Amino acid sequence: MIQYKDEQLTVFESQLYKTTSTVIQTEDCVIVVDPCLLPFEIDAIREYVMNIKGSRPIYLVMTHSDWDHIVGAGAFPEATVIASEAFKTKNQKDIVEQAKAFDDQYYIDRKIPVIYPNVDIAVTEDSQQVKIGNTTLTFYLAKGHTDDGIYTIVEPKGVWIAGDHLSDIEFPFIYSSSKDYIDTLEKTDVILNNHQINVLIPGHGHVTCSKKEILKRKNDGLQYIENLKKAIQSNADHEHLIAPYPYKRSLIECHAENVQFLIKEMEED
Numbered sequence: 001m002i003q004y005k006d007e008q009l010t011v012f013e014s015q016l017y018k019t020t021s022t023v024i025q026t027e028d029c030v031i032v033v034d035p036c037l038l039p040f041e042i043d044a045i046r047e048y049v050m051n052i053k054g055s056r057p058i059y060l061v062m063t064h065s066d067w068d069h070i071v072g073a074g075a076f077p078e079a080t081v082i083a084s085e086a087f088k089t090k091n092q093k094d095i096v097e098q099a100k101a102f103d104d105q106y107y108i109d110r111k112i113p114v115i116y117p118n119v120d121i122a123v124t125e126d127s128q129q130v131k132i133g134n135t136t137l138t139f140y141l142a143k144g145h146t147d148d149g150i151y152t153i154v155e156p157k158g159v160w161i162a163g164d165h166l167s168d169i170e171f172p173f174i175y176s177s178s179k180d181y182i183d184t185l186e187k188t189d190v191i192l193n194n195h196q197i198n199v200l201i202p203g204h205g206h207v208t209c210s211k212k213e214i215l216k217r218k219n220d221g222l223q224y225i226e227n228l229k230k231a232i233q234s235n236a237d238h239e240h241l242i243a244p245y246p247y248k249r250s251l252i253e254c255h256a257e258n259v260q261f262l263i264k265e266m267e268e269d
């Protein structure tokens with residue numbers, strides 16, 4: 001279940017939705033991001049972290065509040081939890097219920113109960129930093145998919161954890177605001193200018209070490225949103241916009257949700 005590994009960084013890939021979980025070890029701490037998704041996968045991540053951690057503290061970063069990303073947070077009760085300020089005010093019960101509904105659908109049992117994590121450090125603005133010894137975490141608000149997303153940059157390693165943005169296998173899933181989503185994608189250039197990025201990790205899909213690929217994903221995302229809006233406005237066909245993406249039999253539903261969301265958004269404008 002390991003998609004990418006080097007000395008400091010391990011990216012786990014779930015069997016479901018190619019969801020990624022990230023573990024970064026530095027001299028100062030162990031950073032765990034979105035541990036997920038199936039019980040045995042969360043167990044394996046927990047075991048891995050316990051094996052490497054020594055006396056270092058654990059920081060648990062939540063990229064956003066979607067149930068598939070918070071489902072394993074309960075496995076790290078000792079961790080210092082970092083998420084956005086907006087993450088704190090979500091309907092926590094609803095999100096836990098969504099996870100439980102999924103588990104019931106597939107008869108999944110969990111030893112570690114699904115909990116909505118309590119945030120210890122809240123991210124409120126772009127470029128906010130948390131320094132742990134020589135390790136620096138820099139956060140950017142990343143809204144649009146949800147209204148509580150964050151980007152996390154871990155330095156000096158140069159890792160960018162993007163949550164549910166900049167995927168190579170998913171077009172933008174716009175659940176909170178297309179304007180915010182575009183702003184979030186536009187931050188790509190700011191981040192690439194301000195930081196030496198060596199690895200980008202999306203919430204679903206594949207890690208990339210290429211700046212060119214990061215910019216391609218940004219542009220693909222922007223194109224999708226822009227073209228879909230245009231197509232809706234002119235009543236034109238838009239199914240071809242998801243042609244480059246895999247898993248179409250399922251993703252067509254997410255595309256349809258985007259269409260409904262954008263229609264509503266445009267009516268309100």
Ligand SMILES: [Zn+2]
Pocket residue numbers: 066068069164203204
């Ligand atoms: Zn997700």
